[in-house]
Amino acid sequence: MREQQQHIRAEVTDIGSTFKQEIQKLFQTMEKMADRSRALEQKYKMAMEDRKKLHNMVLDLKGNIRVFVRVRPINSKEKPHEPEGEPTINFKDDINIGVYDGQHSRRKFFEFDQVFPPTTSQIQVFEEAKPLATSTLDGYNVCIFAYGQTGSGKTHTMTGTGEDPGLNTRVLRELFRIRDERRNEYDIQISIAITEIYNEAIRDLLNPDGKDKLDVRINPDGTCGVPGLTETPVSNVDDVLKCIGDASKNRATSTTDMNEQSSRSHSIVTVRTKCTLKGSDTYIGKIHLIDLAGSENTNKSGVTGQGMKEAQNINKSLSALGDVIQSLVGKSSHTPYRNSKLTMMLKDSLGGDSKTLMIVCVSPAQFNVTESLSALNFASRARNVELGKAKRNVASNN
Ligand SMILES: Nc1ncnc2c1ncn2[C@@H]1O[C@H](COP(=O)(O)OP(=O)(O)OP(=O)(O)O)[C@@H](O)[C@H]1O
Ligand SMILES: [Mg+2]
Structure with missing residues (x-):
């Protein structure tokens, strides 16, 4: 045993x-x-x-227009109506996105330069846009604009919140950081102007009570500007925050059925930089940071009266932007910049010699799928624009 x-x-x-x-x-x-x-x-x-x-x-x-897509998180109004089964939006990787149209039981795929899912932070968006934005200091004209239906996240992407700012503040902060880094070799001056285009009128948001009627002037050399517009020199982030704070108090917004704080105008933050290599050349750069008013279906947004007039003006100028892009895609001999204030202001940033980034904001809900598809189709066309190699603006001091 x-x-x-x-x-x-x-x-x-x-x-x-x-x-x-x-x-x-x-x-x-x-x-x-x-x-x-x-x-x-x-x-x-x-x-x-x-x-x-x-x-x-x-x-x-x-010289292609770069296109990023940012899909915002689903909100509490949309969530209860979202059908089970096929997800409205799916992501194959960081450049491919699929959109499912439930009514036609069909998924359409798109490829862009970068696709951001709803979990993407403001910092991640900024990191991808940064190289383009900072080439302003090297003397380029740059234009970053947020495009998309009302309530899709354009203002969130460009302005953001005090605690978690969007591209506007982050780009300026980065410009100051580079200025400090290059301090020994370069003299760098930075100024800012903030405008909005409301019902086809240009308003100076840093001087909202100004009496002069502002208009865009297109110069013989193809550059454009707004004579009389307030341009404030800024030397640090606090200066910028003050300007942006003042401007956003003056911006036209109202509540619609689609967005509690809907922008009723296109907002344009223009930053000009003058970067002089000590004893040598000066590079003159400009960046437009644009938060467009959202395209909207007035049946869905429920606007009437003044709201309807605003919506019509918004949709008209967005369609003028579409025509400009279409004409650039087709390389036609005449580009209809003069059809709206928006396209006139962007003439030297949306055509040759400039670097352009379009950030398309998209709702993740089936309820908005028609608008999402329309925005992404527009963006796909925009991505085919070839502007040619961008040029630096150099003023020789010799
Ligand atoms: N990526 C995001 N993460 C969290 N919340 C977001 C995001 N994008 C948008 N939102 C929220 O969704 C709502 C609508 O966004 P926003 O105001 O930016 O839309 P919009 O595209 O500017 O619309 P409009 O054209 O009407 O001005 C806001 O409450 C915003 O805070
Ligand atoms: Mg907005």
Whole structure:
């Protein structure tokens, strides 16, 4: 009996140590696999980075309008109506997006330069836009505009909130950071102007009580500007925040059925930079940061009276923007910039010599799928625009 017990104990101990060895082997194999997967992930990331760099070089050479898409989180009004099953929006990777149209049981796929899912932070959006924005300091004309249906997240993307600001503040903060970094070699001056286009009239949001009627002047050399517009020199982020705060108090907004704080005008923050390499050339750059008023279906937004007039003006100028883009895609000899104040203001930033980024904001809800498809179709066309290689504006001091 005792012998039997000893035998069993020995067998159990044996099994135990074999088991331990096997577990150890398993752990080692798992660790190796995890290492391999980390290495592969790293390689994939590097390949994606390389792809992005090459892609950006091609875009720079051809002068394409870059297009990013940002899908906002679903809101509490939309959520209860969202059908089960097929998700309205799906993401294959960071450049491909699919949109499911429930009425026609059809999914359409689009490719853009960057696609941001609803979890994307303001910082992540900024990081992707940063290289383009900061090329202003090298003497380029840059234009970043948020486009999309009402309530899709344009103001959130461009202005954001005090605690979590959008592109406007982050771009300016970055310009100051670079100014400080280049302090020994360059003198850099930065100024800001903030305008809105409301019912086809230009308003100076840094001087809302100004008596002069403002208009866009297109100069013989193709550049454009608004004579009489307030341009405030800014030397730090606090100066900028003050300007942006003053301006947003003066901006026309109202509540519609689609958005509690709907922008009823196009807002344009224009930053001019003068960057002088000490004792040498000066690079003159300009960046327009634009929060467009949203295109809207007046049946859905429920506007009447003044609201209806605003909506008509908004839709008219957006359609003028569409015509300009269409004409640039077709490389036609005449581009109809003069059809709206918006396109006139953007003439030297939406045509040759400039770098343009369009951020299309999209709602994730089936309720808005028609508008989402229309915005993405427009953006796909815009992505085909080839402006030619952007040029730096250099004023030689020699
Ligand atoms: N990415 C996001 N994350 C969290 N909330 C968002 C996001 N995008 C938009 N929102 C919220 O959705 C609402 C509508 O957004 P926003 O006002 O930016 O729309 P809009 O496109 O500017 O509309 P309009 O054309 O009517 O001015 C706001 O309450 C905003 O805070
Ligand atoms: Mg808005």
